[in-house]
Amino acid sequence: MNRERYARQIMLKDWGEEGQGKLQSARVVVAGAGGLGSPASIYLAAAGVGELRIIDGDVVEPSNLNRQILHWDRDIGRAKAVSAEEKLKNLNGDIKVIPIMQRIEESNGEELIRGADVVLDCLDNFSTRFLLNKICLKLSIPLVHSVIYGFEGRITTIIPGKTPCLSCIYPQKPIEIRPFPVVGVVAGIMGCMEALEAIKLVIGFGTPLLGRMLRFDGERMQVQIFPLKRRESCPDCGNLDFKEV
């Protein structure tokens, strides 16, 4: 372990070398290398997460560049997963970055996610988000979910069998709005929060947003945290043996 590199976080009592070792052994999936996935993966790489699996089937477009800070002018037309791998490996050569240039679908989802310690939902549409939620429930993998729209961001952490899942929060299929407006800074803030939740889950300290949602309003600089309710009739998690946290 490169102690000097991680010295400032190892100093924290709840982190220490043991925590750093856990991060080094961790496998984290970042689903989506866009507005949320860029800052999230940058901070996970900097923190020393041992394996980052970056899943994104898209290529970089000019309209991505106001927020997707892993991708630069010269990357337009490149696969986002490959662009992300290059930057993250340059940031921290000690870690393993696995680029996956695929979309998450029913046919490949479990294979792409299996073996992860934590999954970060950094996607940009409901249908894939709900699919990822189902896969994580089935494989019993914690899922950090965040969304953004304009100046607003929301985040919650879903632990299968312990917290409400995404389908509990939104039982009716929402209307997809695309393209959506987004302030790059808000994507940055929420992506960083996702990375922080993932680090806490891996090391095992602090209080993650379990059964709670945090809403950030960047326009008014307001933060609200409110409880989420599990739905016993939920088609996706209703069959799990629940142990509320």
Add this chain to the structure above:
Amino acid sequence: MAIKVTLTGRLAELIDREVLLSSPKTVGEVIRELANMSEEGKLSLLDENGEVRDNIIILLNEESIEDLDRRLEGEEELFLLLPIAGG
């Protein structure tokens, strides 16, 4: 006395970020009154049967509530959080 309703996401663009409505009203009545302000907004608030969609997170005075019959009497602040999926 007025009920302050804060709208977010697409609904804020279609109607307004903040709407003041006279009280008393139930939460369900507030949502229906808002639905009448915008045809496109109505699609987000009410389903095809005219029922309030259950994918709206309703915050009343910083607490999430599901009771559409909850009566709003005085100076109360309601947040309607529609589902968003951007990333």
